[in-house]
Amino acid sequence: MNSNQEIVSLKNVVKNYGSGQVAIKALQDIDLKIYKGDFSVMMGPSGCGKSTLLNIIGGLDRVTSGSVIFNGKDFNLLTNKELSLIRRNEIGFVFQNYNLLPVLTAYENAEYVLMLQNIPISQRKEKVMNLFKEMDLEGLENRLPRELSGGQQQRVAIARAVVSNPLLVLADEITANVDSKTAQSLLTLMEKLNKTNNTTFLFSTHDPIVKNFARKVILLKDGLIDKEEQASKNI
Amino acid sequence: MSAKLLLLIIKISWLSLWRNKRRTFISLFSIIIGTGIPIFFVCIAWGFYAGLIDDVARLMSGHITYEHKDYRNSPSNDLWVGDTIKINNTLTNNDNILFTKQIVNLQGVAHTAKGSVGISLMGIEPKKEIAISFLPENIIEGKYLSKVDERLVVVGEKLAKNLNIAIGKKFVFTTNDIKGELTEELFRVKGIFKTGSKEIDGHLIQSNIAIARKVAGLSNDEISQLGIIVKNPDEHEVLIDELQKSLAKNNGIFLSWQKIMPDVATTIRMDRTAITFFMIMLVVIVLFTMFSTILMSTLERKREFASLLAIGTQQIELKVQIFFETIFFGLIGCPLGALVGVGVAKWTEGYDMLNVVGGKSEDMSVGGFGMDTVITPLFSAPLIMQICFFFFLAVQLLSFFPIHLISKISITDELRSA
Amino acid sequence: MKKILFILVLNFLSFNCTYAANLNPEKILDNVDDIYRSNTSHGILTLAVNTTNWQRTLTLEQWSKDKNKHLIKVLKPKKEKNLSTLRVDNNVWNYMPKVKKVVKIPSSMMSYSWMGSHFTNDDLVKQSRMAKDYDFSISFEGIRDEIDIVEIICIPKKNAAVVWGKVEVVVYREDFIPLKIIYYDEDLKVSRKLEFSNIQTLDNKKMPLKMKMIPEDEPGESTTIQWQEIKFDLAISDDFFSLHNLQR
Ligand SMILES: Nc1ncnc2c1ncn2[C@@H]1O[C@H](COP(=O)(O)OP(=O)(O)OP(=O)(O)O)[C@@H](O)[C@H]1O
Ligand SMILES: [Mg+2]
Numbered sequence: 002m003n004s005n006q007e008i009v010s011l012k013n014v015v016k017n018y019g020s021g022q023v024a025i026k027a028l029q030d031i032d033l034k035i036y037k038g039d040f041s042v043m044m045g046p047s048g049c050g051k052s053t054l055l056n057i058i059g060g061l062d063r064v065t066s067g068s069v070i071f072n073g074k075d076f077n078l079l080t081n082k083e084l085s086l087i088r089r090n091e092i093g094f095v096f097q098n099y100n101l102l103p104v105l106t107a108y109e110n111a112e113y114v115l116m117l118q119n120i121p122i123s124q125r126k127e128k129v130m131n132l133f134k135e136m137d138l139e140g141l142e143n144r145l146p147r148e149l150s151g152g153q154q155q156r157v158a159i160a161r162a163v164v165s166n167p168l169l170v171l172a173d174e175i176t177a178n179v180d181s182k183t184a185q186s187l188l189t190l191m192e193k194l195n196k197t198n199n200t201t202f203l204f205s206t207h208d209p210i211v212k213n214f215a216r217k218v219i220l221l222k223d224g225l226i227d228k229e230e231q232a233s234k235n236i
Numbered sequence: 237m238s239a240k241l242l243l244l245i246i247k248i249s250w251l252s253l254w255r256n257k258r259r260t261f262i263s264l265f266s267i268i269i270g271t272g273i274p275i276f277f278v279c280i281a282w283g284f285y286a287g288l289i290d291d292v293a294r295l296m297s298g299h300i301t302y303e304h305k306d307y308r309n310s311p312s313n314d315l316w317v318g319d320t321i322k323i324n325n326t327l328t329n330n331d332n333i334l335f336t337k338q339i340v341n342l343q344g345v346a347h348t349a350k351g352s353v354g355i356s357l358m359g360i361e362p363k364k365e366i367a368i369s370f371l372p373e374n375i376i377e378g379k380y381l382s383k384v385d386e387r388l389v390v391v392g393e394k395l396a397k398n399l400n401i402a403i404g405k406k407f408v409f410t411t412n413d414i415k416g417e418l419t420e421e422l423f424r425v426k427g428i429f430k431t432g433s434k435e436i437d438g439h440l441i442q443s444n445i446a447i448a449r450k451v452a453g454l455s456n457d458e459i460s461q462l463g464i465i466v467k468n469p470d471e472h473e474v475l476i477d478e479l480q481k482s483l484a485k486n487n488g489i490f491l492s493w494q495k496i497m498p499d500v501a502t503t504i505r506m507d508r509t510a511i512t513f514f515m516i517m518l519v520v521i522v523l524f525t526m527f528s529t530i531l532m533s534t535l536e537r538k539r540e541f542a543s544l545l546a547i548g549t550q551q552i553e554l555k556v557q558i559f560f561e562t563i564f565f566g567l568i569g570c571p572l573g574a575l576v577g578v579g580v581a582k583w584t585e586g587y588d589m590l591n592v593v594g595g596k597s598e599d600m601s602v603g604g605f606g607m608d609t610v611i612t613p614l615f616s617a618p619l620i621m622q623i624c625f626f627f628f629l630a631v632q633l634l635s636f637f638p639i640h641l642i643s644k645i646s647i648t649d650e651l652r653s654a
Numbered sequence: 655m656k657k658i659l660f661i662l663v664l665n666f667l668s669f670n671c672t673y674a675a676n677l678n679p680e681k682i683l684d685n686v687d688d689i690y691r692s693n694t695s696h697g698i699l700t701l702a703v704n705t706t707n708w709q710r711t712l713t714l715e716q717w718s719k720d721k722n723k724h725l726i727k728v729l730k731p732k733k734e735k736n737l738s739t740l741r742v743d744n745n746v747w748n749y750m751p752k753v754k755k756v757v758k759i760p761s762s763m764m765s766y767s768w769m770g771s772h773f774t775n776d777d778l779v780k781q782s783r784m785a786k787d788y789d790f791s792i793s794f795e796g797i798r799d800e801i802d803i804v805e806i807i808c809i810p811k812k813n814a815a816v817v818w819g820k821v822e823v824v825v826y827r828e829d830f831i832p833l834k835i836i837y838y839d840e841d842l843k844v845s846r847k848l849e850f851s852n853i854q855t856l857d858n859k860k861m862p863l864k865m866k867m868i869p870e871d872e873p874g875e876s877t878t879i880q881w882q883e884i885k886f887d888l889a890i891s892d893d894f895f896s897l898h899n900l901q902r
Contacts, residue, residue, distance in 0.1 A: 056651075
């Protein structure tokens, strides 16, 4: 499944919060590459810098030093607005708390990203409906988030993240709020999307279930990459 | 931003409005109150003023008065205007003019055995006065004048009391004629009127214009004032200029009621200022409520906004969303407020204020003139729209701070603080 | 009352003791009107005002000429010294020495009290004759309260500018010197009384030196005029009654 197309390339990435003596060194010296079609998981103790790294890769946060090249573009050279457009068009996010828009239906939440991208209505409908069918969300289109279970909401959130076929989907602790069975099904779903659409996924998690699905595991410790290993499952 | 997206954003705004129904209702209620109360007051007050101005104009010397150019400075008996028959005839043919009234005013003193009171004798044409002024309807004893009455007059209720005179009784009127000579004339009371104004009831006497002319020594063509009642009091300024150019003789001048009765004009202006101030206070209070609502609803959605920003929503798109939320508040609240204000004003139409607030009609006076205490609201669409629009704008201004907050949102901080 | 004050304060005193064999009321009224008239006069008098709240006494010096010129100056008290009033025809001016100002009394002020007394500015100006404004008749003659009197009732003519409903004039039958004048309002209730007393001869003229005005509706109040001295038929020029002289 792995091609050699490099999507993300981090070089000597350092992230400090604050400055001087009291600076918190969240990331110390990270070199990391992510390739098209990867299904990778970042793990490590709490506070080791997983979320920070995800945010930097996703263009939500800026590095203190080092470089982030995303799909050939150097984040350091981009404005916030340009970063925002990259997020809109090339990256999908899934959050621990789903963060769906409570006033929109499941369908509309998924459609929202497509509307941001100014995709015509016919295509929008086709994409969303196909995806919903694939993700077993059929029949829930008109429900509001609060009328859905946590697992259903997370599925809608995943749908929202992948509906526009982004280059990279970043998922931070997405199983933290669901039971293991639901977690299992979410991961199965994403694995399927990874396989059928060749969508690249990068997870951060404590959840061994997620680890079980991963083809590559990145172990972080104190803001450094401790170990990078290919998961046994796919060897 | 595409039109579709804008529509979606507007839809999100509309739906977001109803996420906290209680809060939305409180805000809407405060806007409704904030718009409704000023509109109610303005309808009532402006109605009163319009009525008052018309009443006073008709009672005294019209919306426009033609008089000697120095008469304003000191209303002395020897400042008269001539050639008025011709002027009057021209005025009667003017379509903008409803009535004209010829007046001879004489300042002087009325004496009886009981005492004396400084008074103003107003010589008028009874038939016209009956058609124009409300004074003839306010005769509480005796009868109003007719053309044949020579030495008969109608006097104010307070004046009758102060002079201790009743119907049929006499008093001596002392004044200066236009040559400055002291003259005295005997009058008898035919009727007693009560207008509710201390000044008028205490100091005004009306007689036939003929006897007033005789006392003053004026000819048939000469009067103190020519009162003009116009069809549309709001547009009398233009008419004044026109009349001044075409009709005024060298010593005569056409003046607006504001100049003739500066007290009334000033009081009304001050009253209006007070109401405007009151309205602004209300606006501030309401806006404060609104502000906290809008701010709260923005603050509590910070994480939601952060996640929207994370998935690539532009700041401007969120700002438009918040802006539309306040637009919806204004669009619903302001017209509803206007409706409520107008409705309540309509509902009170015909009520006598005295029944509500108590007190005597004498206490209700503006610039010395008694007010009609029966509520007759004036519904001026432009004015109501103006207030609505003002409120609407003010509410919109409120959204600027929350909108500003959007730029300050730190996506990572908000997302972490789950 | 107006006429009387006017006469007393401002006019010359000269009455001739025509013996009235035939009691003609018009003649008697003319006599009362004319009783003090002469060419000129100059005298000193006191004006005592007595109200429920305060009393005060002014000493005044007065000059008059014909029926239409009068000048009055306050001599005492010191505070009001030189306060003056000038009347020429229908016009009255006041001079206030404190502010050095001459003020013309407008018609609207004519009915106001003159120097706080029970007389008004108007009383200074009024000069109509009783006989012109009233219909009159003798209502009593003979002894009343041991005095031989003639009483005349005056009813104002229909359109005469007179506030009274009736005026009663009582004179001594002997010389027509007034004893009292009673003013009634329109309802024929007594409004005020003017009482004359202290008949003496000054500068060879017999006259009541004291005159007291009693308003009926203010019990206890009165204004009393008392002549101290008076001289008649002196040579006083018209120029004397000028605004210039008022301020001197
Ligand atoms: N905005 C911030 N200001 C200061 N310190 C921060 C900030 N964000 C993160 N940190 C610190 O940076 C370090 C890395 O945090 P990060 O959230 O990336 O850890 P994490 O690996 O995601 O932990 P967890 O597994 O608990 O989610 C932590 O020590 C954290 O306290
Ligand atoms: Mg984390």
